[in-house]
Structures are given as C-alpha cells and as structure tokens.
Amino acid sequence: MKSKFRFGLEIKALLIPLLIFFAPQMVFASTFVGNGGTTTDVDLLITIKQIQETLQKLDEKSECSCPEELAQDPLCEPLLQLNDHEQEFCKEMLWNQRSHLSSLLDPQSSLQFFWAETAITINTEGDHKVVDAVTDAAKQQITIHRPRFLDLKQKERIFLLTHELFHLVKIGEDAITDTGSYGPFKNAGGGRKLLNSLGATVAMKAVELKQLGHYSDTFNLSRSNKRRWVGLKLGSTAVSSGDRTYLLNTTGGWGALFEFRYQWSWIGSYVAARSITFSKKLEESLEVKETIPGVELGASFCYSPFKDPLTFWGQSHLLVKVGLHLSAYTYEASDPSVSITDEDKESLHKPQLALGFDYYFPLNFGMWLTLGSELFSANYEYRSLNLSYNKNLWTTHLGVHYGF
Numbered sequence: 001m002k003s004k005f006r007f008g009l010e011i012k013a014l015l016i017p018l019l020i021f022f023a024p025q026m027v028f029a030s031t032f033v034g035n036g037g038t039t040t041d042v043d044l045l046i047t048i049k050q051i052q053e054t055l056q057k058l059d060e061k062s063e064c065s066c067p068e069e070l071a072q073d074p075l076c077e078p079l080l081q082l083n084d085h086e087q088e089f090c091k092e093m094l095w096n097q098r099s100h101l102s103s104l105l106d107p108q109s110s111l112q113f114f115w116a117e118t119a120i121t122i123n124t125e126g127d128h129k130v131v132d133a134v135t136d137a138a139k140q141q142i143t144i145h146r147p148r149f150l151d152l153k154q155k156e157r158i159f160l161l162t163h164e165l166f167h168l169v170k171i172g173e174d175a176i177t178d179t180g181s182y183g184p185f186k187n188a189g190g191g192r193k194l195l196n197s198l199g200a201t202v203a204m205k206a207v208e209l210k211q212l213g214h215y216s217d218t219f220n221l222s223r224s225n226k227r228r229w230v231g232l233k234l235g236s237t238a239v240s241s242g243d244r245t246y247l248l249n250t251t252g253g254w255g256a257l258f259e260f261r262y263q264w265s266w267i268g269s270y271v272a273a274r275s276i277t278f279s280k281k282l283e284e285s286l287e288v289k290e291t292i293p294g295v296e297l298g299a300s301f302c303y304s305p306f307k308d309p310l311t312f313w314g315q316s317h318l319l320v321k322v323g324l325h326l327s328a329y330t331y332e333a334s335d336p337s338v339s340i341t342d343e344d345k346e347s348l349h350k351p352q353l354a355l356g357f358d359y360y361f362p363l364n365f366g367m368w369l370t371l372g373s374e375l376f377s378a379n380y381e382y383r384s385l386n387l388s389y390n391k392n393l394w395t396t397h398l399g400v401h402y403g404f
Ligand SMILES: [Zn+2]
Pocket: 163, 164, 167, 177, 178, 192, 195
C-alpha cells in the first residue's frame, strides 16, 4: 500500500502544475472561429489567405471583368452583365478598398467569424431567404453556414467571403447592403449586384493568378480540430519502480493498445483496451510469461505549442492523459514436463492510476503518427505462488491514429 499511496501523491503533484501550465494555451476544437491564432479553422484561413494574396496583386488597371478563357465559368455571370458605368464603379471601389479589405482580414482586426451549423435564414422586406453567410456590419461579425461552405469550391468560397467583406465597407455613413442603391448600381438589389461583381472579380483574379494551388498540401494535411479519434499503439514496457526481486520483473515486455477518444475542445475523454506481455526463457527449457490485459478510462488534454495552423508543426500537438485502469494479471511458467499458472483477477475491481502523453504528428487525410509514453501503477498478487507486487510500469510506444 505504501508504494501505491506514494504514486497517487506523485500524480496529484504532477497534475496541478500541468493544468496551470496548459490552461491558457489549450487547443480549442470549438465551432467558434477566432480571427487568427490557433482557433481559426484551416478551410477559412486558406480562403482568407487567398483573398489577401489576390488583393496584393491587383493593380490600378484591374477590371471587374472575366478573363476570356474563364468566360464560361458560372461565377463570371455577374461580370458579363455589367455595363461600362458599372464596370468603372466596381473597378474603382475594388482598387480604393483593397487595403481596407486586407486590414479587415488581418489577425489583429476586430472582425470575427462564426460558424453556423444550420442554414441561415434572413428576413428582408417580409421575405425569408436562405443564405450561405450573413454579415453584421455594426458588430463586425461574419457568420457562415459551415456545411455549405465546406461544399463550395475554393473560388466559390472566395466569391462568398469577398461579398461579405464588402458589407463592412462604408459609403458615406452606412455600410453597403444588398438592397441599397450605389452609383450606377441603381434600384433595390443594386447593392447585391455590386457585391456579387466584386466577389466574382476577386474569385476570378485568384483563378487567373493561380492562387488556388498554393495551399493544396495544407488542404490534405490532417487537422487537429477533429473530435473523434481512434488509434493503435505498439511499444515496449519496462518496470520503472517497485519490487524487482522476482526474476521475471527484470525483463522488458511489449504491449499493444487500442483507444477511442472524444475531444470536445482542449479537454476530452478516452477509453482504451491494452495488453502487455513479459516473457523470458530461463536456463535451457524453462519459459516464464506474464500477461497483463486491461482497460483504461480517463481525461485527455490537448495542447498545441506551435501557432500557425496552416503548417505541419502548427497542426502537431501534445496530448496529456490522466486515467484509471483495471487490469488482470496472469503468470505462467512451463518446461517440457511441468507447468505452473497463477492469476490475480481481483485486481480487475481495483482501479489504479495511469498517466501518459502522446505527441501527434500530422500525416494526410486524417491520419497521424504518434509517439508517446505512459506510466501506470500495478498492484497485484499471485496467491498460490505467495508473490505480491507494488510497482509502476513504464511503456514507450509508437502509434497510428485517425481523427474524424
Ligand atoms: Zn450580401
């Protein structure tokens, strides 16, 4: 009992500073999209970068028109309908507002993005209308219907977001609205025609300037903001402390672990099934073997030390786990003429502490490579052999995980 008590104290002593250290910088897998930083969703961030890069490459002569080779693109439709006055107005607005638009997309700007999981309905002049996104210019907030956004092609995302961003541009005192009338964009709906022309121009420029291919590697890179995780880990196990007098304990073992984890945000929970085997050949023919199957249940804490989610290291993260395990212990010794077996199944009713960490390296399409370690207490006895143990087992493992 002495050793177990000490182990419990060690866990508590470790846990408190760990929580204090990790709390301010946890990775949030929440649906809220902050502006920059670790909470920004990769899909949206890529669109933001593509718009910024396209705006930087505009020049004073950039027209609100479609390049000839792209004239068949459905996104060109609003541009093909523009008369000369409208084209001129659109062109000037784009050129004059390009820096303002870029600054809105800057991580330091007050603009905030939110995801909506269900369709967004707006009420305009008594009519209900389903839209992909909506902008609140007064609050500097853009809300996007996430499932719809994920369905859109990259250029369509640029079109949508540019349209919404121009809702934050003011003409005189007021921000541009879909129903307003602006210069040659007259009558109700003039605003929408103008915004669609600006969105289409930036989207088509991005295609023309080949901005869309820049992030194809990032698109495929596995993302850390997934909620469900499954994984298989294989590794070696050693006895890290406690009684080493019994011959078998001096040998290393190997183990396999299968786990499922649900990660709400920086905090999650996991369940795992594992088996560890120690075996050794003594002298010529005597073989001894100890097997330790068990289940584990606990809490997981996610922390990302690197900040740019568009990079390999920005997606990589550390996972710390604190849990309880229930294990059974079986001992077998055999030579050609005799075999001895003993087991402790009562330990299945005695939860014991487990503490571990894994570092996650992103592969592609949701797959991850992990490297980690786990320490857990093992308190058991083989009654018929008159052996009792109070020790800690230390495993080091390599794993493959899938997040979805
Ligand atoms: Zn609009």
